[in-house]
Structure formats: C-alpha cells, structure tokens
Amino acid sequence: MTEKKQGKIRIHSQEKILLAAQDEFITNGYKGATVQSIADLAGLPKANVLYYFKNKENIYHAVLEQTLDMWDQGIGDIVYSDGPKVAIEKFVSSKVQMSFKNPKASKIYAMEIIQGAQHLKEFTRTYLRKWVREKSKIFQQWIDEERMLNVDPVNLIFLIWSTTQHYADFDNQILTVMNRADYEEEDIEHVTQFLTQFILRGLEIK
Amino acid sequence: MTEKKQGKIRIHSQEKILLAAQDEFITNGYKGATVQSIADLAGLPKANVLYYFKNKENIYHAVLEQTLDMWDQGIGDIVYSDGPKVAIEKFVSSKVQMSFKNPKASKIYAMEIIQGAQHLKEFTRTYLRKWVREKSKIFQQWIDEERMLNVDPVNLIFLIWSTTQHYADFDNQILTVMNRADYEEEDIEHVTQFLTQFILRGLEIK
DNA sequence: TTTTATCTTGTTTATTTGGTCAGGAATTTT
DNA sequence: AAAATTCCTGACCAAATAAACAAGATAAAA
Numbered sequence: 001m002t003e004k005k006q007g008k009i010r011i012h013s014q015e016k017i018l019l020a021a022q023d024e025f026i027t028n029g030y031k032g033a034t035v036q037s038i039a040d041l042a043g044l045p046k047a048n049v050l051y052y053f054k055n056k057e058n059i060y061h062a063v064l065e066q067t068l069d070m071w072d073q074g075i076g077d078i079v080y081s082d083g084p085k086v087a088i089e090k091f092v093s094s095k096v097q098m099s100f101k102n103p104k105a106s107k108i109y110a111m112e113i114i115q116g117a118q119h120l121k122e123f124t125r126t127y128l129r130k131w132v133r134e135k136s137k138i139f140q141q142w143i144d145e146e147r148m149l150n151v152d153p154v155n156l157i158f159l160i161w162s163t164t165q166h167y168a169d170f171d172n173q174i175l176t177v178m179n180r181a182d183y184e185e186e187d188i189e190h191v192t193q194f195l196t197q198f199i200l201r202g203l204e205i206k
Numbered sequence: 207m208t209e210k211k212q213g214k215i216r217i218h219s220q221e222k223i224l225l226a227a228q229d230e231f232i233t234n235g236y237k238g239a240t241v242q243s244i245a246d247l248a249g250l251p252k253a254n255v256l257y258y259f260k261n262k263e264n265i266y267h268a269v270l271e272q273t274l275d276m277w278d279q280g281i282g283d284i285v286y287s288d289g290p291k292v293a294i295e296k297f298v299s300s301k302v303q304m305s306f307k308n309p310k311a312s313k314i315y316a317m318e319i320i321q322g323a324q325h326l327k328e329f330t331r332t333y334l335r336k337w338v339r340e341k342s343k344i345f346q347q348w349i350d351e352e353r354m355l356n357v358d359p360v361n362l363i364f365l366i367w368s369t370t371q372h373y374a375d376f377d378n379q380i381l382t383v384m385n386r387a388d389y390e391e392e393d394i395e396h397v398t399q400f401l402t403q404f405i406l407r408g409l410e411i412k
Numbered sequence: 413t414t415t416t417a418t419c420t421t422g423t424t425t426a427t428t429t430g431g432t433c434a435g436g437a438a439t440t441t442t
Numbered sequence: 443a444a445a446a447t448t449c450c451t452g453a454c455c456a457a458a459t460a461a462a463c464a465a466g467a468t469a470a471a472a
Contacts, residue, residue: 029234029235044450051429152401161372163365165368166368171325176335190358240459253461253462256462261461
C-alpha cells in the first residue's frame with residue numbers, strides 16, 4: 001500500500017475540486033455531472049482533475065464521504081441523561097445550525113436518498129438504522145417514565161429530521177416564497193426557536 | 207393552431223412515455239436522463255418517443271406539468287370557515303395521502319427545487335408565494351381571534367410541507383431504517399394520525 | 413377506393429463525454 | 443547536482459447521446 005505523499009498543492013487542489021464537484025453534483029445529479037464542468041468550476045484542466053481522482057465515481061465518493069463525516073460530527077447526540085427537553089433542544093438546534101451553515105451537504109444527501117440511495121444503501125441499512133433504534137429506545141424510556149407524551153419515537157425522529165433539513169434542501173423555495181435573497185444570521189435563531197418550542201409543546205404532558 | 211388529433215394509440219403511448227420518463231428523471235435527474243433510456247422503459251423505439259415529444263426538454267416539461275397539476279388538485283385547501291382544527295386536519299391528511307399515493311410526483315418536485323428550481327422559478331415566485339401569503343393570512347386571523355397559538359404562520363406551513371412530503375421523498379430511507387419492503391395502507395392512517403395530533407397539540411392554547 | 417393524415421422505426425449525423433497517454437515542468441530526495 | 447518523484451496538461455479516442463431524416467405501415471376521411 002504505497003500512499004501518495006500529500007503536498008500542499010495537492011491538498012489545495014483537491015479541496016477546490018471537491019467544492020466544485022459538490023456544486024456540480026447538486027445541480028446536475030451524479031449522472032448529469034461532467035468532469036469537464038467540475039474542472040471548469042475548479043479552474044483546472046480536466047486532465048488535472050482526473051489526475052487527483054482517477055474517475056468520476058471517485059470524485060463522487062469523496063464528496064459523499066465528506067457529507068457523511070459532517071453529519072456524524074455536526075449532529076448533537078441524544079443522550080438519556082439530558083432528559084427530553086434538553087436533548088431535543090440540543091438536537092434540533094444542531095440540526096438547524098447544520099442546515100443553515102452547510103445546505104450543500106444536506107442537498108447531496110437528500111438527492112442521493114430521493115434517487116434511491118444507490119451509493120448509500122449500506123449506510124442507511126447499518127449506521128442509520130442502528131442510530132434510529134438507539135435513539136427511539138431513549139425516547140421510549142422517557143415516555144415510560146412519563147417525562148414526555150406517548151408518541152411514536154420513530155415518527156418523531158422523522159419529524160425532526162424533515163423539519164430541520166427542509167431549510168437546507170428547499171432553501172431556494174423558502175427564500176423565493178419569502179421574497180428574500182439570502183438567509184441571515186438571525187434566521188437561524190428564529191427557526192431554532194420556532195421548531196424547539198413547537199416540538200416541545202407537542203410532547204408536553206398536560 | 208392546428209392541433210394534432212389524439213387517437214387512442216397516441217394517448218396510450220404518451221402515457222407510457224410519461225410514466226417511464228418520470229422514473230428516469232427521478233433516478234438520473236434531468237441532465238442525466240437519456241431519451242434512449244426512457245424509450246427502453248416505455249418499451250418503444252427512441253424515434254417513436256421523439257415523435258410524440260420533439261425533444262428531451264419537452265418530455266420533462268410534460269412530466270413537470272403533470273406534477274404541478276397533481277399538487278393543485280390533490281391539495282386540500284385551507285379555508286377560514288373551517289377553523290384551525292378542521293383546516294389542519296384536512297390539509298395534513300390530503301398531503302399525507304398524496305405522499306403515499308404518488309411519491310414520484312413529490313420526488314420530481316423536490317429534485318427540481320433542490321437543484322435550484324431552474325424550470326420552476328416562475329411557479330414558485332408567483333403561484334406558490336401567493337398561496338403562502340393567503341394561507342398565512344388565514345392562520346393569522348385565527349391567531350388574532352385566539353383560536354390557535356401565536357406561532358409564525360409561514361414557518362408553520364413549511365413544517366407541514368416538510369413533515370408530510372418527507373414520507374414521499376425519503377421513502378427509501380424510511381423503509382430501510384424501519385426494515386420494511388413497502389408502505390402499507392395502514393401506514394397512511396398511522397402517519398396522518400401522528401402528524402395531525404402532534405401539530406394540533408403544538409397549536410393548542412393551554 | 414382513393415387520398416390524406418397519422419404513426420412507426422432503422423439509419424445517420426454532429427456533439428459530448430469519460431477516460432488515457434505521452435511528455436514536459438516543478439518539486440523533493442539523495 | 444543528479445536522480446527520482448510528483449505534478450500538470452494538450453491531444454487523443456472510443457463510446458454514448460440528442461436529434462434529424464427518410465421511407466414505409468396503418469388508420470381515417472373523402
């Protein structure tokens with residue numbers, strides 16, 4: 001296993017390529033994306049792009065990997081000791097944060113799933129399924145202890161995912177509908193507030 | 207304006223083509239889709255497909271139009287006279303119904319928006335923006351009359367959209383995570399129940 | 413039946429695309 | 443400074459692709 005040494009130039013170019021690739025894959029999908037277009041966006045000759053990643057599939061894998069890493073890191077964990085209120089506050093706010101700060105990662109992921117998760121089947125079947133099982137169990141404990149309302153934990157997780165990611169995946173629609181050019185810093189806080197309050201309220205025991 | 211007469215064969219072939227095209231556009235995106243592939247899926251020679259729709263763009267437009275029609279028809283309207291409870295019940299249940307019965311339409315739409323709404327800019331800017339304005343106003347009235355909690359109506363609409371559509375757009379993920387092969391009839395009822403109860407609870411005045 | 417319009421499809425064309433390669437430039441190692 | 447390694451890129455190629463076309467088959471209208 002002879003690893004290529006990673007000089008500064010190499011790393012710098014790779015980053016440019018991955019950024020460009022992310023945009024290209026979002027706008028045109030995996031099959032519609034062209035290496036030429038990625039090269040143009042990165043300001044490099046096509047042959048150079050293919051020097052770093054030997055083919056299109058490789059570029060895409062690298063982009064996906066980046067995306068999953070981000071999900072892994074950025075996500076606030078749900079732990080039993082926090083209790084339902086704090087756990088949900090943490091989780092929602094970290095997901096909203098991610099959606100606003102890095103909508104592109106969310107979009108890549110969304111497209112991949114919509115199109116049939118052809119490159120992510122394994123991730124969903126193993127990692128994600130396990131994650132949902134574990135977190136559901138925690139919610140169920142809180143329910144059993146009557147610290148939150150008895151709702152289906154799995155659907156609750158889906159609700160949190162969908163509402164938070166929506167601001168990333170559909171940013172175009174949201175901004176157009178609200179007649180705005182871009183999100184602003186205060187939107188993050190506003191949406192976080194709205195969602196946490198709404199969700200916590202939906203789980204309160206009267 | 208000489209319209210081509212629409213014989214039975216024509217309509218039948220056109221339908222087959224549109225169904226095939228929908229699948230192809232979902233799996234490969236607009237740019238990645240090929241006319242050949244659509245033809246194969248439809249069981250027709252490529253030249254025949256291009257006889258009915260003179261080019262790829264035309265096929266896509268037809269698919270999009272179908273999608274928007276469905277949105278227009280299938281959506282339960284929100285009317286003031288219903289009051290918040292009934293209105294939300296109607297709206298959520300019609301959207302869930304649509305998501306489960308026709309996930310493909312939802313996916314086509316979602317992909318369009320994620321990719322920058324290149325073919326739907328006008329729809330979002332005019333129709334959708336107006337729709338949100340009108341419905342927000344109705345929610346605001348109910349809020350002013352203290353018939354529901356004071357939450358931001360626009361974000362409330364986004365919340366309903368995202369949670370309901372999630373079951374269509376991310377069906378792959380949901381099914382995999384839940385270790386199931388397909389949705390079943392009772393899932394519709396279950397999800398509708400979950401969402402309406404959760405949302406209404408989040409809007410109740412204590 | 414004759415004529416006209418609609419439908420069908422094999423073939424062809426021009427362009428785009430993923431990927432290779434050879435050879436040279438720049439950098440690092442010895 | 444010599445050698446080795448890494449980096450860069452124009453030119454090239456085979457395959458795929460959107461679309462046009464021509465010529466025949468079928469059905470409808472006269």
